[in-house]
Amino acid sequence: MSNYLKDRESQILTKGNDAAEISCDKKSLAGSVSQRACVFCGSRVVLYPIADALHVIHGPVGCASYTWDIRGSLSSGPQLHRLSFTTDLKERDVVFGGEKKLYHALIELIDKHQPKAAFVFSTCIIGVIGDDVEAVCRQVTKEKGIDVIPVMSEGFNGTKKDGYKIACGALSKLVGTNNDYTPSKYSINILGDFNLAGELWILAEYYKKLGVEIISCMTGDGRVEQIRRAHKASLNVVQCSGSIMHLAKEMKEKYDIPFMKVSYFGIEDMSEALYEVAKFFKDDEMMAKARELVTNEISKLLPALQPYRQKLEGKKAAIYVGGAFKAISLVKALRLLGMKTVVVGSQTGNAEDYKLLKDLCDEGTIIVDDSNPNELSEFVKLTGANLFIGGVKERPIAHKLGLGFCDHNHERKEALAGYVGMMNFAKEVYASVTSPVWKFVK
Amino acid sequence: MFELNSVPKAKENYKATQNACKLCSPLGASVAYKGFKGCVPLIHGSQGCATYIRRYLISHYKEPIDIASSNFTEDATIFGGDENFKLAVLNIINQYKPEIIGIASTCLSETIGDDVSLFLHHFLEKHPEIDTDFVMASTPSYQGTHIDGFHEAVSSVVKRYAQKGLSQEHVNLFPGFVSTEDLRLLKEIMADFSLEHIMMPDYSESLDNPVWDTYHRIPEGGTAKEDVVKSGSAKASIEFGTILNKGKLSGRVKSKQLSNTGAQFLKNEMDVPLVNIPMPIGITQTDAFFEELKTLSGNEIPEKYTKQRGRLVDAYVDAHKYTFGKRAVVYGEEDFVVAMAAFLDEIGIELALVATGGESGMLENEIKKYCPENKDKVVVREGYDFESIRDWSLENKPDILIGHSKGYYIARELNIPIVRVGFPVHDRVGGQRIKHLGYSGTQELFDKVVNALIDHKQSISPVGYKYM
Numbered sequence: 055m056s057n058y059l060k061d062r063e064s065q066i067l068t069k070g071n072d073a074a075e076i077s078c079d080k081k082s083l084a085g086s087v088s089q090r091a092c093v094f095c096g097s098r099v100v101l102y103p104i105a106d107a108l109h110v111i112h113g114p115v116g117c118a119s120y121t122w123d124i125r126g127s128l129s130s131g132p133q134l135h136r137l138s139f140t141t142d143l144k145e146r147d148v149v150f151g152g153e154k155k156l157y158h159a160l161i162e163l164i165d166k167h168q169p170k171a172a173f174v175f176s177t178c179i180i181g182v183i184g185d186d187v188e189a190v191c192r193q194v195t196k197e198k199g200i201d202v203i204p205v206m207s208e209g210f211n212g213t214k215k216d217g218y219k220i221a222c223g224a225l226s227k228l229v230g231t232n233n234d235y236t237p238s239k240y241s242i243n244i245l246g247d248f249n250l251a252g253e254l255w256i257l258a259e260y261y262k263k264l265g266v267e268i269i270s271c272m273t274g275d276g277r278v279e280q281i282r283r284a285h286k287a288s289l290n291v292v293q294c295s296g297s298i299m300h301l302a303k304e305m306k307e308k309y310d311i312p313f314m315k316v317s318y319f320g321i322e323d324m325s326e327a328l329y330e331v332a333k334f335f336k337d338d339e340m341m342a343k344a345r346e347l348v349t350n351e352i353s354k355l356l357p358a359l360q361p362y363r364q365k366l367e368g369k370k371a372a373i374y375v376g377g378a379f380k381a382i383s384l385v386k387a388l389r390l391l392g393m394k395t396v397v398v399g400s401q402t403g404n405a406e407d408y409k410l411l412k413d414l415c416d417e418g419t420i421i422v423d424d425s426n427p428n429e430l431s432e433f434v435k436l437t438g439a440n441l442f443i444g445g446v447k448e449r450p451i452a453h454k455l456g457l458g459f460c461d462h463n464h465e466r467k468e469a470l471a472g473y474v475g476m477m478n479f480a481k482e483v484y485a486s487v488t489s490p491v492w493k494f495v496k
Numbered sequence: 497m498f499e500l501n502s503v504p505k506a507k508e509n510y511k512a513t514q515n516a517c518k519l520c521s522p523l524g525a526s527v528a529y530k531g532f533k534g535c536v537p538l539i540h541g542s543q544g545c546a547t548y549i550r551r552y553l554i555s556h557y558k559e560p561i562d563i564a565s566s567n568f569t570e571d572a573t574i575f576g577g578d579e580n581f582k583l584a585v586l587n588i589i590n591q592y593k594p595e596i597i598g599i600a601s602t603c604l605s606e607t608i609g610d611d612v613s614l615f616l617h618h619f620l621e622k623h624p625e626i627d628t629d630f631v632m633a634s635t636p637s638y639q640g641t642h643i644d645g646f647h648e649a650v651s652s653v654v655k656r657y658a659q660k661g662l663s664q665e666h667v668n669l670f671p672g673f674v675s676t677e678d679l680r681l682l683k684e685i686m687a688d689f690s691l692e693h694i695m696m697p698d699y700s701e702s703l704d705n706p707v708w709d710t711y712h713r714i715p716e717g718g719t720a721k722e723d724v725v726k727s728g729s730a731k732a733s734i735e736f737g738t739i740l741n742k743g744k745l746s747g748r749v750k751s752k753q754l755s756n757t758g759a760q761f762l763k764n765e766m767d768v769p770l771v772n773i774p775m776p777i778g779i780t781q782t783d784a785f786f787e788e789l790k791t792l793s794g795n796e797i798p799e800k801y802t803k804q805r806g807r808l809v810d811a812y813v814d815a816h817k818y819t820f821g822k823r824a825v826v827y828g829e830e831d832f833v834v835a836m837a838a839f840l841d842e843i844g845i846e847l848a849l850v851a852t853g854g855e856s857g858m859l860e861n862e863i864k865k866y867c868p869e870n871k872d873k874v875v876v877r878e879g880y881d882f883e884s885i886r887d888w889s890l891e892n893k894p895d896i897l898i899g900h901s902k903g904y905y906i907a908r909e910l911n912i913p914i915v916r917v918g919f920p921v922h923d924r925v926g927g928q929r930i931k932h933l934g935y936s937g938t939q940e941l942f943d944k945v946v947n948a949l950i951d952h953k954q955s956i957s958p959v960g961y962k963y964m
Contacts (some may be wrong), residue, residue, distance in 0.1 A: 059587055082543050084567040084580045085587030092544025114603045114637035115513065115853075116520030120548035122902070137883070142513035144747025145638050148607055153498045159512035178542055178604040179638075182573065189498035209542030210568035210604060427562055428591055431711030446551050450560045454708045495707050 058429055059086060065424055070417035076408045078423040081213055087426040089374070089447050090401045092209035094177055095121075096217020099464060100297050101173050101205065101224060103248050104276035105129035108169035111140040112156050112187060113177030117209075118142070125464045126250040129275050139163055143179070153185050160194045160202060170278035171201040173224060178209045201278075203227050214376075215296065215402045222300035225272055225281060229305065232282035240335050241267040243287045243311075245302055246294035247318070249274025250464055253471035257318055260328060260472065264343050266335075272298060285309040289334055291316055291327070296377040296402050317379060318471040319479075320387030321352060351473040359390065362480040365488055367392035372439040374422075374430055374448055375462055378403025378411060384443055384462065385414055391480055396437035399425050427451055441487050456495035458486030515882035515902070517827055518853025520637030523549045524646030525600035526563050527673065529631075531697020532653055533718035534595030536588055538564045540581060540612060541602030556920040556927045557676075557703045562713070564588045564597075568604060577610045582619050589628055592713050596721065598649060599632045606636035629721065631656045640744035641854050643829045646673050647741040647757050650696055654758035657721050660766040661729030666692040667792055668733035668768065670759045672740075672775060672831055673919065676704035677931045685934060688800060689793040694723045694730065696758055704928050727758075728766040732792055734785075735759035736775040737831035739856045746855035746879075774866055775831060776933050777941070778839030779808060781866070785934075804935035811939060812843055815946045820844035822949060825889055825906075827851040827880070827899040828918045834862045836898060836917065837874075839938060841867035843945075848894045851880040882906065896949060901927075913948035917941065 058066060064077040082088035094117055101109065102125050111118040122138030129135065141147075141155045160172060172194070176187050191202040205224045207217050242261070247254050254274040261268055269287045270280035290302045290313035302313035314334065316327035325348045332341040371393050373381050378400040385395045398411055399422035411421055420433050431451050434442060442452035445463025452459040460482050462470065468478045522539050526549055529537040539546045546565035553561045566584040568577055588597055599612060612632050620626065633652040635645040650670065671682055679700035686693040701717025727733075740757050762768040776785035782805075786797050823846045826837050830852045837850050847870040850863050860876040867874060877884070886906045889897075897907045897914040901922045907914035921927025931937035950964060 059590055061587075081569060082565075082567050083583070083587060085538070085564045085584030086567075086591070087546070087562050087564050088543055088567070089547065090543055091547040092542045094542075095544050095548070110512070114520060115516050115518060115641075116523070116545070116548070116603075116637045118513065119516045119519045120552050122515060123905075138515050140513045140516065142516065143603075143638050145636070146747050146749045148603070148636075148638050149749050155510060155512075157498070158510055163512050163514075178568075178573075178602070179607045182604070182607050186498040193498065208573075209544045210573050211570050213543075427560055428711065428713055431560075435710060446554055447547070450554055450558055451711070453558070454560055454705065455711060456707060 059083060062086060062429070066420065066422045066429065069412055069415050069419045069421065075405065076421055076423055078403055078405060078408060079215070080424065082424055087428070088424055089426060090214050090424060092214060093211050093217040093220065094175060094207040094209045096214035096297070097175060097205050097207035097221040097224070098217070099125065100218055100221035100273060102135055103127035103129070103273040104278065104281070105135045106132040106170045106277050107134065108163055108167055108172040109135060109139060109175065110159060110163060110172060111138070111175045111177060112152065112180055112185070113141065113143055114179070115140055115142045117175075117177045125248065126466050127248045127274055127464070128252050134167055134169055148179060148183055151183060151185055152180070153190050156185065156187065156190050157194065160190070161197070164194070164198050164200065169200065171203065171228065173203050173205050175205045175207050177207070181206070181208050201228060213402070218297040219300045222298060222304070225301055226304050228278060228281045230282070230285040230309065232279065235283040235286050237269055237286045237288070238267040240265060240337070240340070241269050241287045242289045242291050242331065243269055243284045244271040244274070245290050245292040245313070246298040247271055247274045247471070248294075248464065251467055251469040253318070253469045253475065256469060256472040256474055260347060263347050264328065264332060264340050266331060266340070272301065285311065287311060289314070289331070291331060293318060294377050295379050296404070296407075315379070317383040319380065319383035319475065321355065321390060321473065321476055322386050323383045324472055324476070325352070355473050355477060358477060359480050362484045363392045365484060369393045369440040369487055370396045370438060371441040371443060372397035372430070372434045372437065372457075374399045374425060374442070374444045376401045376445070378407030380462070382407065382410055382414060385411070387476060387479060390476070391483060393441070395419055396439050397422070397433040399423060431455060441483060456492055458483070458489070460486060513881045514884075516853055517851065517881050517885065517902070518641035519552070521635035521640055521642060521645030521648070522600040522602055522637065523552065524642035524644065524673065525598070525633045525635045525649035527553065527699065527703070528646045528649035528697045529598030529600070530561070530702050531699035531718050532596060532598070532724070533720040534714055535598045535718060536562065536564060536592045536594040536596070536714060537598045537600060538566065538584060538588060539600050539602060540566045540577060540605045540610065541568055542604060543567045545602050552920065555922045558925070558928070559703055559705055559715070560711070561703070562592070573604065573608060576608065577605055578615050581610075581612065581615050585619060589626065594628055594714060596629045596631055598653070599630060600635045600645065600649065601633070602635070603637045606634065629656070639748065640741065640746065641829070643673060643831070643854065644741045644744040648744075648755065651756060651758045651761060653724055654696060654727060654761055657724040658728035658762060658766060659725050663731055664726070664729045666694060666726065666730050668727045668730045668759065668762065669693050669695045670733060670735040670757070671695065672736045673829060674736075674775065674933060675930050676700045676928045678933045678937065681931055681934055681937060685789070685801075688798045689789045689795050691789060691793045694727050695719055696724065696727065727762060728768065730762070730768050732769040732771060733759040733762055734771045734773065734788060736773065738772055738774055738834065738862055739830040739854075739858050742856035742858055743830065743854040746857075774838060775835035777835040778842050778938055779805065779935070780842055781835060781838055782933075782935050782938060801935060804939070808935045808939050808942070811942055815942070816844060818946050818949050821846055822895040823848040824896045824898050825849045825851070825885060825894045827885055827903060830854040830856055830859050832918050834859070834866055837863055838866040839941065840898065841869045843942065844869070846870065847874040848892060849875045849877065849885065849888055851877045851885050853880060855879045896945070898945070913952045915941075915944050915948050
């Protein structure tokens with residue numbers, strides 16, 4: 055493995071060959087062409103799906119342009135989150151300050167769009183030019199009577215993960231601000247689902263069958279009002295834990311709401327999630343309903359998966375995704391299709407995630423943190439992978455080298471959560487891996 | 497400290513930007529750098545700048561696009577990005593072994609006043625063994641748009657390598673930000689005229705690769721630096737675009753001096769004659785381009801092209817009624833929009849709105865100059881965003897939208913057709929293969945525009961006609 059940058063070696067391991075634990079939670083190495091983005095990106099993706107809030111990006115134009123309507127987060131109502139707002143700072147603002155522009159932009163946009171709250175994202179230069187964003191937000195809050203929340207997400211100020219934390223801080227300013235709500239007996243918040251391709255609606259159907267009320271989802275199909283009363287829930291069910299754990303922990307401390315980590319990808323994890331929630335509420339009837347639901351779904355799903363499994367048995371997959379917890383579910387889901395994971399990595403996994411991954415994977419699997427195109431392309435060649443699961447930036451690497459590809463990133467248009475999601479996943483993997491086009495590539 | 501009473505009541509013209517119709521400067525620089533052989537772009541700023549730009553470009557080109565970042569930290573922002581910059585350079589050299597590292601600055605590095613030339617100087621003193629070349633473009637995103645970054649990077653490469661010499665037979669071609677297919681077409685045209693040329697930049701291969709067996713850290717293609725050296729002794733430069741980097745001056749307070757484009761530099765410093773024409777889209781502008789090639793090569797226009805032209809005229813005639821009087825909204829980068837509008841003008845389309853996110857202050861003049869049929873009634877808007885285009889369209893009900901993918905939501909809301917041209921095309925395959933230039937590119941555009949109008953008429957018709 056001499057082709058990797060020396061300073062990156064501790065973030066790569068092969069199960070069975072390397073005894074040491076993988077190193078992670080580090081800043082990306084300059085010049086390494088990391089697949090990660092920045093602090094701003096972390097904050098932006100977490101808050102993005104809140105559909106009735108105004109998301110204003112304070113800075114020069116780029117950050118707003120590149121994040122306009124890029125997530126597949128669906129809303130059942132308002133679509134305000136899909137617009138891109140920016141103060142579009144110019145050189146004169148860099149010299150004289152951008153506060154006035156920000157103030158005027160907020161007034162104009164709030165008058166035009168009547169949002170329920172506003173998030174103001176500071177990008178790289180805002181702190182450097184000395185804008186007092188918090189003061190502007192306070193002023194506009196006073197004038198317009200809605201929460202205008204500063205999100206101090208200067209890109210250089212840490213990693214994408216730090217951006218998650220900052221977004222959680224912004225959410226926590228809304229949580230607990232509406233006490234006039236009486237939840238039903240069994241109520242939860244869903245944390246860390248972003249309603250990509252309508253996945254939240256699939257889960258909501260399941261929870262409804264169990265008799266569980268979803269008070270809020272943070273942040274898929276999100277609404278400001280629901281977030282305000284999220285503290286009334288009995289339980290926080292946390293998916294994408296890397297992005298939203300800070301909030302779950304804070305709500306535990308502040309409101310004594312327990313949380314549990316789940317995943318909705320693949321049959322095992324999906325079923326486990328429903329059972330765990332039923333177990334939490336200690337309600338036999340709910341547990342019976344959960345069993346019935348799972349049995350029903352699985353009895354339909356397993357035979358339906360069979361033909362796909364036959365074609366995919368023994369194929370090898372590489373996974374490189376944003377969060378490591380998702381990667382864990384994917385390894386299991388691939389096993390269900392008879393596929394073996396030979397490379398697995400993430401942009402933002404933590405030590406605990408990687409330990410779970412290492413325990414789960416087969417000998418010889420390459421595990422990697424914060425990788426880059428050179429490494430990833432080498433890993434897939436080295437292991438002879440047939441499929442790559444990743445996002446937009448990984449797709450051309452896979453395609454160029456003649457591998458099938460499954461999009462598991464936040465832009466995807468196919469729902470992959472729940473039982474129906476497992477079916478979609480199988481279909482997508484099958485469509486890509488067994489396509490006749492590959493014969494021209496070799 | 498922000499104080500309300502310091503906020504003027506009536507703000508002068510300032511509006512927030514809603515769905516910007518422009519991108520930032522380092523994106524354009526990255527594309528341009530990809531058009532030089534062995535060049536790896538390095539964006540000197542936060543990790544997100546490089547990653548967002550990669551993602552944006554990959555969604556259009558469907559290619560691996562490696563752009564390095566110096567990955568600023570909090571310390572770098574306070575004490576300067578020197579250390580990060582040097583580390584980035586070393587790691588790029590270790591991984592990619594590039595011939596050139598094309599550096600683009602960012603809003604952050606420029607605001608904190610990083611002097612990259614000085615960093616480089618110190619760095620190379622310590623590392624005399626390094627034989628990689630460096631090119632530096634100043635591209636803060638608070639100056640101009642991605643087009644200005646594009647021209648800045650091209651210009652930086654030319655300034656770095658061009659050498660003055662006795663005038664030779666070859667010509668320089670500065671195509672501007674066009675598609676990879678357009679670049680391939682231009683190369684074919686030059687070859688057919690037996691004109692040796694230097695294309696700056698040429699990303700026809702590096703951003704549109706065949707499949708690979710192993711990963712190419714630096715994709716093939718791009719104009720070699722040895723050829724850029726020769727650009728200083730060319731017979732002439734042809735530069736597409738008449739607005740070029742003029743938008744870079746908007747909002748400036750410090751230096752109001754505009755840097756030369758590559759072609760202007762060669763003219764001013766090395767006496768290479770410069771022919772400045774709009775991008776050759778439509779018959780009129782393609783004729784102008786071919787006339788120049790005829791003059792420069794001393795050869796007649798090859799029959800292949802006179803025939804293409806003849807067929808194009810024939811097509812214009814066959815379908816003229818479908819386009820006449822149809823009201824179009826055209827948007828995008830300024831020079832591209834001028835060329836596209838000039839083409840639409842000659843097929844009888846009414847230019848209802850011509851809009852750009854750029855702010856050169858020149859667009860209206862140029863549109864009126866190149867669109868004689870529309871010059872008295874065309875509405876031209878600079879510094880426009882998509883929400884303004886939407887508001888305008890809802891009120892004025894155009895028949896068709898012509899521009900890149902990001903206008904799709906407006907076409908959808910109005911239930912009118914959109915013809916996707918330019919950059920980015922994120923919601924279709926083949927954006928990089930759209931041919932816009934020359935008679936053959938115009939032919940394809942023309943067919944697309946006519947068929948989009950016919951398709952719409954057919955789909956809203958209560959009768960399912962199977963003929964036109």
